Amino acid sequence: MxxxxxxxxxxxxxxxxxxxxxxxxxxRNKIDREDFLTRLADLCQSGFLIVxxxxxxxxHFHLLVRSGLRSLSNNMRxxxxxxxxxxxxxxxxxxxxxxxxxxxxVCEDDPYLLELTRYIHLxxxxxxxxxxxxxxxRYPWTGHSxxxxxxxxxxxxxxxxxxxxxxxxKEAILGYAAFVLDGISQGKRPDLIGGGLIRSMGGWAQVLxxxxxxxxxxxxxxxxxxxxxxxxxLSEADARELETLRLSASIxxxxxxxxxxxxxxGITESALRSGSRQRKVSRARRLFCxxxxxxxxxxxxxxxxxxxxxxxxVVRSANSEDLPQVQNYLKVY
Numbered sequence: 529m530x531x532x533x534x535x536x537x538x539x540x541x542x543x544x545x546x547x548x549x550x551x552x553x554x555x556r557n558k559i560d561r562e563d564f565l566t567r568l569a570d571l572c573q574s575g576f577l578i579v580x581x582x583x584x585x586x587x588h589f590h591l592l593v594r595s596g597l598r599s600l601s602n603n604m605r606x607x608x609x610x611x612x613x614x615x616x617x618x619x620x621x622x623x624x625x626x627x628x629x630x631x632x633x634v635c636e637d638d639p640y641l642l643e644l645t646r647y648i649h650l651x652x653x654x655x656x657x658x659x660x661x662x663x664x665x666r667y668p669w670t671g672h673s674x675x676x677x678x679x680x681x682x683x684x685x686x687x688x689x690x691x692x693x694x695x696x697x698k699e700a701i702l703g704y705a706a707f708v709l710d711g712i713s714q715g716k717r718p719d720l721i722g723g724g725l726i727r728s729m730g731g732w733a734q735v736l737x738x739x740x741x742x743x744x745x746x747x748x749x750x751x752x753x754x755x756x757x758x759x760x761x762l763s764e765a766d767a768r769e770l771e772t773l774r775l776s777a778s779i780x781x782x783x784x785x786x787x788x789x790x791x792x793x794g795i796t797e798s799a800l801r802s803g804s805r806q807r808k809v810s811r812a813r814r815l816f817c818x819x820x821x822x823x824x825x826x827x828x829x830x831x832x833x834x835x836x837x838x839x840x841x842v843v844r845s846a847n848s849e850d851l852p853q854v855q856n857y858l859k860v861y
Contacts, residue, residue, distance in 0.1 A: 539594060539595065539596075540594065540595050540600070540634055541592070541593075541594050541634070541635045541636070541637055541640070541641060542591075542592070542593050542594070542595065542600055542632045542633065542634060542635065543590070543591070543592055543632065543633045543635055543644050543648075543752070544590070544591040544592075544593060544600070544604065544630055544631070544632045544633075545588060545589070545590055545591075545630065545631045545632075546588060546589050546608065546626050546627075546630040546631070547587060547588040547626065547627045548587040548588065548625060548626060548627060549624050549625060549626060549627045550627070551587050551627075552587060552625075553586045553587050554586075554587055554588070554589070554615070554625055554626065555584050555585070555586060555589075555669075556619065559618065560615060560618070561584050561669055563611060563614055563615070564584060564589070564607075564611050565584075565681075567606075567607050567610055567611055568582070568591075568607060568683070569681075569682075569683040571603050571606065571607060572683035572684070572685075573683055574597075575596050575597050576595075576596050576597050576598045576602075576603050577593050577594070577595065577596055577600075577603050578593060578594040578596060578685050578688075579591060579592070579593050579671070579683065579684050579685060580592045580593070580594070580641060580645055580671070580684070580685055580688060580689055581644060581645040581648040581649055581670075581671045581672075581689075582648065582670060582671045582684075583648050583649060583651040583652065583669065583670040583671070584669045584670070585651055585652070585655060585657075590648040590651060591648075592635075592641070592644050592645060592648055599822070600632060602822070602846065604630055604632075605843050606843075608626060608630065609840065609843065611625075612624075612625045612626070633751065633752050634751045634752070635751075635752045636752065640752055641688070641689070642689070642692055642707070643717075644752075645671075645675075645689055646707060646708050646711040647711070647717050648670070648671075649664070649670045649671060649672035649675075649708060650664075650708065650711055650712060651670065652664060652667055652669070652670060653712060654715065654716065661705065661708065661709050661712070664708075665678055665705075666678060671684050671686075672708065674686055675689055675690065675701070675704060676701050676704065676705060677701060689704065690704055692704075693707070782820060782826065782830075782831065782834045783834075785816060785819060785820060785824070786800055786801070786816065786834075789812055789815055789816050789819075790812065793808065793811070793812040793815070794808070795808055795809055795812055800812055800813060800816065800835070801834070801835050801836050802836070803835075803836060803837055813835065813837075813845060814845040816831075816835070816845075817831060817835075817842050817845035817846040818845065818846050820846075821842065821843075821846040822846050828842045828843050828846065829842075831846075
């Protein structure tokens with residue numbers, strides 16, 4: 529069965545999880561963890577991501593993020609690709625580090641921003657890494673210590689979480705801490721990470737209750753939220769897919785896109801595919817990658833083969849910010 533496409537749009541709340549291939553450790557020491565967080569902080573400070581909660585475990589990580597100026601998929605490529613390169617260099621290893629692609633769940637803000645913040649930050653207690661909330665408050669590898677003010681993380685959005693617990697910061701921190709404490713006894717939460725109806729409805733109790741009433745609800749294993757929220761997300765995703773199909777139909781394939789861009793930009797096709805670093809050529813190549821990868825859905829590796837450059841170069845170009853020029857092309861097509 530082919531894997532489902534990601535649901536990804538600016539401003540969407542995502543629970544993101546990544547796991548080491550064959551269960552290997554992806555964070556072996558403090559340097560690894562700090563490298564990962566430095567890269568995450570850079571994305572936040574650039575306005576590409578908003579981070580509410582996170583936890584770095586030995587062989588996996590959790591992030592609760594909202595996509596900003598750039599799609600989640602682009603942000604995760606930038607975060608994980610750079611981290612893997614440095615990790616392999618530090619530990620003298622080769623090859624893949626993460627198991628398949630990362631997992632992401634689109635989440636409805638209310639009540640799941642708070643529920644997931646608590647769930648993610650309690651990971652070290654559930655795993656036995658720390659024994660209680662007092663120890664978790666001093667533990668530096670989750671966002672909990674930043675929210676209660678024990679560790680400074682200027683890039684983490686703590687105000688959005690504390691805002692649920694009152695206007696005065698000290699009272700809000702106490703309210704948040706009590707909320708997290710209440711979650712310890714709940715243990716694992718399959719309603720937050722399960723699939724299909726469990727995830728979309730928040731647990732089998734709610735699903736069964738509605739079924740007894742003969743009420744049908746929309747669900748999707750990529751989404752955590754109410755039936756209305758699920759239907760809205762899927763409708764918006766369908767609209768974006770139609771736009772991609774329209775663009776692909778109007779532009780055609782990669783050679784057709786290359787002809788159109790080189791004509792408008794005033795360069796030759798051979799220059800576009802030469803690897804030249806001349807400003808005009810580099811700009812045209814960036815636009816080509818942004819349209820081909822970001823708007824038409826071509827894999828980066830396929831675009832790289834067409835252009836005769838590395839996949840990482842295509843990813844960097846696709847992630848760079850030439851949005852006004854890309855929008856101009858979209859209007860023309």
